[in-house]
Amino acid sequence: MIVLGAGSEESLERSEIGARAPGILSASVQGIRRTAGMEHVSPETHVALPIGLDAAGGATDNGLVRGVGHAALLVHPEVRLTGGRWPERGSGEVLAGASAMRRLGVDAATAIGSRIMLAGTPLTIVGTMQAPGSTIDGEWWMPLEDLTTLMRRETISCVIVDLDGATLGDVQAFTLSRLDLELAVLAERDYYASLLAFFAPVRVLVAVVAVLMALAAALGGASALAAAFSERVRENAVLETLGFPRHAVALDVLLQCTIVALSGALAGGVIARWALGGMLVEFSMGTFALQYGPGSLMLAGVTGLVVAIVAAALSTWRWIGLPTPEALRTT
Template sequence: MALVFRFLPWEYAIRNLFRRPLRTCLTFLGLTTVIVLVFVVVGFIRGLERSLAVSGDRQTILIYSLGMGENLEYSSIPMKTNDLVPATVEGIQERFGQEYVSPELYLGTLIRLGASRTSSDQPSDLSPQTMGLVRGVTRSALLVRRQVEIEEGDWPESGEVMIGRMAATKVGATKEQAGIGKSISFEGRTWKISGIFSASGSAFESEAWCRLDDLQQAMKRQDLSIVALTLAPQGEFADVQLFCEERRNLELNVKREAEYYAGLQKDYGPVRWLAWLVVLLVSGAGIFAGLNTMYGSVVGRTLELSTLQTIGFARRAIVVSLIQEGILMAAGASLLAALIALLLINGLAVRFTMGAFTLRIDSMAVLIGCSVGLLLGLFGAIPPAIRALRMPIVDGLKSV
């Protein structure tokens, strides 16, 4: 007669989890905490990557000063570059005679957000003065920066500023301090906030945009930091490169915007590795929590497991049942952690050197978080399961 390999009933493992409710609950909470922490770190990595990835448009080209590397805020190019580029370079995107060329003055400066211009400024109404990012632009910026959308208010007039929806987080201000009609101070002037814009989660959302001529007056500068342009589909990057190299006296450099942000992403590589290391360490702690519970489960059930073998269940059936317990608990913890992450962590704003971005619990983050959770259950259950496999039946039956 051929022997039929029998598994323990599916419900057996589930019932076992409820036989020691306190231990199960504590392990469940421990695993949930670990997986939530994994979600936070993965959300951080995904948010940072997303912020830099969507900031660069392959059709957008940046012209800035030679030798600036990735420090565009220190770039200084002649104002006439803005006229020379559309007059010389072919293949620039155009609509109704308006070329997609955006002259910009971009800098990092001390910013203070706060009280209404009409009210007397109370210190409590003001944010701390911290480094923020300011961009002086013309209306053509909206042609080149296609992801920018005005969410509330209007385009800035003279003496006004439009801020990105992450700008308040970047300078450590509250939402109330960064509302429309409130004041923002930088470069020795107080400006009125005229609008709030979004930019598909890109780095622009951490910036404050004002009129180029206003900023040039405030800073007593007549130059530009960059000229950004959008190439038409038939336009070629080489034409912009040739323009810059033919005019060496202007000391211009050129880069695709996507390459610029890819360079920044490369710079943040060590931060990402550090974050993955945190995921590994936190997961290690989770595995130990699972191991502890499953070992307790095996040690406390020596007699029961030996009896199961005596009545005909194969050792591997018992091992599978123990692994099933571990994975079931981890799967439940993963689901709860994913729910917590989606409801409480997703979209949380984080300040960072280059600006601010939101933690992003997207489907990839859910996949990574839940996979880590399931692996915790699996690896946490394997060593106790091996112990159960090696246990002599007679010794097990003798134990009380």
């Protein structure tokens, strides 16, 4: 769970609590998880800062920097060190997330020892980390004391706590008993759920735009396919004079449209999965990965089938309305 400043429940970056709050919390709440005698209590500072390569003409970016201690690895078990070592206090060192390095154009294979500029301060990358599927993968970590010194602040942003026996109500009772600390407590899941709700209108807008673009592409494909098959009015009439019933000829057109549309849709789906699957899309201070799974491939197939049905209906509509002699004279 997250203990943060009262009134800042919607943004850890805006939260500020006293640096002594973690110690008071540990002493006041019984039932905090321990590993090898170390409590799962991680004081952290979250700050958005400009980051760039320490080189002339180097790339620049706005990144999320997190000041942490060793306890951060206890409360964030999804984090995995992939190279180098943990940054030391007072040495101007940082730990780089995989997505954060990719955004800045740093090669993960040669990242160790690279220099970056954080808000005008040169720092050295001494370790790399991964946390797939989480925001941490796009963050920069450095010692808590170094970040607070860099920001010239005496407060921290929050405390991340793992409980073992205690409950959310116990921590809430602590925050209510110490009004002087001005604390609030949220389950981590609830915090990110509130962020998700905040961005819900943006997600709806993106979904509407995506549906409109997909609909335009599907109608364009159906129109092109119908135009290709609608020129076969005379051919269909010839098949009818040879003894094939109209429904059989129409079914043949539908089958051909289905083969063409499904082949194109599935080929496009496979190419999209190969080219776009896992691609990182950058925005402001973060990234998100494009996921293309079996469901997306199935959606491509269903869309191709719908396009085929619409194209077959459009291409046979003209022929069905004509008598056979007139259809044979059609050019």
